Amino acid sequence: MPELPEVEALAAFLRExxxxxxxxxxxxxxxxxxxxxxxxxxxxxxxxxxxxxxxxKFLDLDVDGLHLVIHLARAGWLRWKEEIPVKPVRPGxxxxxxxxxxxxxxxxxLTEAGTKKGLAVYVVxxxxxxxxxxxxxxxxxxxxFTVATLQEIVGDRRTQIKRLLRDQRIIAGIGNAYSDEVLHxxxxxxxKIAATLTEEEVELLHGSIVMTLREAVGRSxxxxxxxxxxxxxxxxxxxxxxxxxxxxxxxxxxxxSFADSALQYCPTCQTGGxxxxxxxxxxxxx
Ligand SMILES: [Zn+2]
Numbered sequence: 001m002p003e004l005p006e007v008e009a010l011a012a013f014l015r016e017x018x019x020x021x022x023x024x025x026x027x028x029x030x031x032x033x034x035x036x037x038x039x040x041x042x043x044x045x046x047x048x049x050x051x052x053x054x055x056x057k058f059l060d061l062d063v064d065g066l067h068l069v070i071h072l073a074r075a076g077w078l079r080w081k082e083e084i085p086v087k088p089v090r091p092g093x094x095x096x097x098x099x100x101x102x103x104x105x106x107x108x109x110l111t112e113a114g115t116k117k118g119l120a121v122y123v124v125x126x127x128x129x130x131x132x133x134x135x136x137x138x139x140x141x142x143x144x145f146t147v148a149t150l151q152e153i154v155g156d157r158r159t160q161i162k163r164l165l166r167d168q169r170i171i172a173g174i175g176n177a178y179s180d181e182v183l184h185x186x187x188x189x190x191x192k193i194a195a196t197l198t199e200e201e202v203e204l205l206h207g208s209i210v211m212t213l214r215e216a217v218g219r220s221x222x223x224x225x226x227x228x229x230x231x232x233x234x235x236x237x238x239x240x241x242x243x244x245x246x247x248x249x250x251x252x253x254x255x256x257s258f259a260d261s262a263l264q265y266c267p268t269c270q271t272g273g274x275x276x277x278x279x280x281x282x283x284x285x286x
Pocket of ligand 1: 268
């Protein structure tokens with residue numbers, strides 16, 4: 001799933017390719033992905049793309065004052081095409097959800113694999129009209145995201161820090177993968193309760209968030225949309241690497257599974273060498 005660094009890179013990529021081009025046509029193949037009806041999506045035809053930005057994990061194309069806002073969710077992706085097929089596609093079962101044609105014959109597809117559909121597209125007059133954007137917490141790459149900001153966020157919250165980092169209303173842009181990475185860099189247990197963090201730990205966590213995201217953005221810079229997924233995987237130290245060796249200490253990376261996701265961590269680096277309880281695993285062993 002694309003998180004802040006990938007969406008930032010997609011925004012940069014589109015800024016280069018799409019800004020200055022006029023939208024010729026938009027084909028909506030998956031009606032359920034389109035979350036708004038006023039202004040109509042057809043209203044974007046004939047208008048130029050004037051800017052591309054990012055809000056948390058939302059991609060925002062400014063189309064002459066209207067906004068085409070995209071949330072790729074878990075299995076959505078953006079595929080750029082130098083030559084986008086002009087022949088109309090029949091709405092149906094395939095992964096293609098939306099196709100944007102630009103006036104020079106290029107364009108992009110929004111696709112979504114799997115059956116759990118989460119891809120969301122909005123056409124709005126103001127990005128803040130998208131409820132998910134209006135509710136976003138501070139952006140960790142913004143200059144105003146200081147140690148004091150994080151201290152205030154942590155406050156006396158009785159929330160596990162893994163959950164806190166992933167909550168878009170608390171901090172924008174971090175998901176399951178980068179929260180694992182941040183906690184590995186900070187050498188903290190994902191289950192640590194936010195309120196118990198000392199001042200030094202908050203400072204360490206802040207540094208880990210900013211460094212992890214900046215490095216990931218740096219790695220993705222200048223990459224084509226199609227290369228971002230592979231780059232994200234390569235750059236991850238613990239996320240998705242259960243059973244592999246921790247690059248810092250050599251211990252085996254472990255996993256805790258939940259109903260629809262899993263987290264990975266290094267026991268030596270993060271939990272004093274003690275493996276965390278994995279409910280799914282203990283259930284299987286009974
Ligand atoms: Zn380790």
